[in-house]
Amino acid sequence: MSHFVIVGAGECGARAAFALREKGFDGEITLVGSEAIAPYERPPLSKASVLETLDPKFIASLEKYAESGIRLLSDVTAQDVDPVAKTVTCSDGSRLAYDKMLLATGAIARPLPGAAMNSAHIRSLRTHADAMALRKAMLPGKHIAIIGGGFIGLELAAMARMLCADVTVIEGLERVLKRGVPEDIAHVITQRHRAEGVDVRCGIAISALTEEGGKAIVRLSTGETIEADLVLVGIGAIPSTELAMRAGLTIENGIAVNEYLMTSAPDIYAAGDCCSFPLAIYGGRRVRLESWRNAQEQGTLAAANMMGVDEAISAVPWFWSDQYDMTLQIAGLSEGAVTHLRRDLGESAFMLFHLDEAGRLLAASGIGPGNAVARDIRLAEMLIAARAHPDPAALVASNIKLKSLLAA
Amino acid sequence: MSGNWIKVCEKDDIDEEDVIRFDHSGKTFAVYRSPADEFFATDGLCTHEHIHLADGLVMDEIIECPKHNGRFNYKTGEAKGAPVCVNLKTYPVKVEDGSVFISV
Ligand SMILES: Cc1cc2nc3c(=O)[nH]c(=O)nc-3n(C[C@H](O)[C@H](O)[C@H](O)COP(=O)(O)OP(=O)(O)OC[C@H]3O[C@@H](n4cnc5c(N)ncnc54)[C@H](O)[C@@H]3O)c2cc1C
């Protein structure tokens, strides 16, 4: 019987395991994961829902793995892969022989050079345990300093304010969300945080982060010192590539895969946050995404291709973030856009269309209360997938339905 | 089925291939008009995170959740894959004299 081993039991690995069964794979499936608990969803860790329950939002119940014939090895790390003998050696001493393997090792929080990662007063946020530790510290009157004005930092800032903690966000660049979010939208988000009482400080570097006398001390490039009960280091993520590197696979800002999610070694695939891949809709440009839907879609695609389907990646990148009652959604990648058009969606929601020189729609981003932008972002995503050159006048005219442009 | 029909709206209050939200006695429903001009109704909230489906996009016989793009067949309630795995409950619908009714 054929044996497929999936290394990394996160969003991508778990979805891939179930997708194999849904597609009729009848061999053995082993899902190896370093974390002590079954695969869970990470996005809720920085969102209001984490305040409602102490339990992680599991991707599936343990019974479902058993019923589906998926052997889940939790608290086990894959340590070495021999791509010639086709075996993987694990931290529990076992050696698994595989016919095909999927690396879905994800990413870890980027450490701040010279500072502790997970100590009493300094924390990053990637796992459920991190979220629980942060939640415990976010009490009324406590001061939370957040290093990095990225999505995780800002989502956590919103949560901390909901819990009445004092919050300072320190961003090194001149504005928050510099990577991937247009200025107009970042501005709305910054204003909202300020209105909620968050001290958002941009263009400031960190010269040192230490712990003294039951507090974390952040020394800033301005010479100032900030004392906090807890510091969240939210300066991005780095792909988990050590295992692949040791196995001699090609690494290029993540485990390099081709359009079928195949790595440089035979019968080894990679998917999700850990891999970089060529994106056909943008001329084959190599990208690595840290996005939940991408992890799901690539997990499903990897499963299909491990079963011999040979389907190429075609999905449009998509991302969302929730802060207070606002949701931001982005479809596509806006690099190379020269025209940015605005469409208002009611009073407090709007979206931007990002077009290249030839008028092709590359990306769309929107922000508004609740799910006000969802439908139109989804339609924009379809236009992006179709490589459409929509009429700019129609894009900005709120009374012309985007759906009508799709048919055109 | 049940005789307890409740009026939702006029037929033309729902565009073709679209959905509206309908709240009734503390419950929320989503009522759909298909491209073939038939009407359907399901529970109003996504089974993943209790988000109003009526903010989502209707494509043919699929309703896509606005929050994380979970998909359901609104005619049968069937969940069409990750991240949704629990089906939606569906309700009988009838159209009479240009008005849409559901049985709850
Ligand atoms: C706090 C937070 C909020 C987020 N919010 C959003 C959001 O709002 N929207 C969005 O689109 N995305 C969001 N994301 C990103 C999204 O969660 C990730 O893109 C997604 O989890 C990637 O899935 P993955 O399976 O590729 O990697 P991961 O989820 O990182 O899973 C990889 C797993 O592999 C394990 N592993 C690694 N190496 C080994 C090994 N050698 N042996 C065994 N196991 C191993 C790791 O322990 C981990 O459990 C968020 C992420 C975080 C952390």
Ligand code: FES
């Ligand atoms: S809430 Fe509907 S898919 Fe998540």
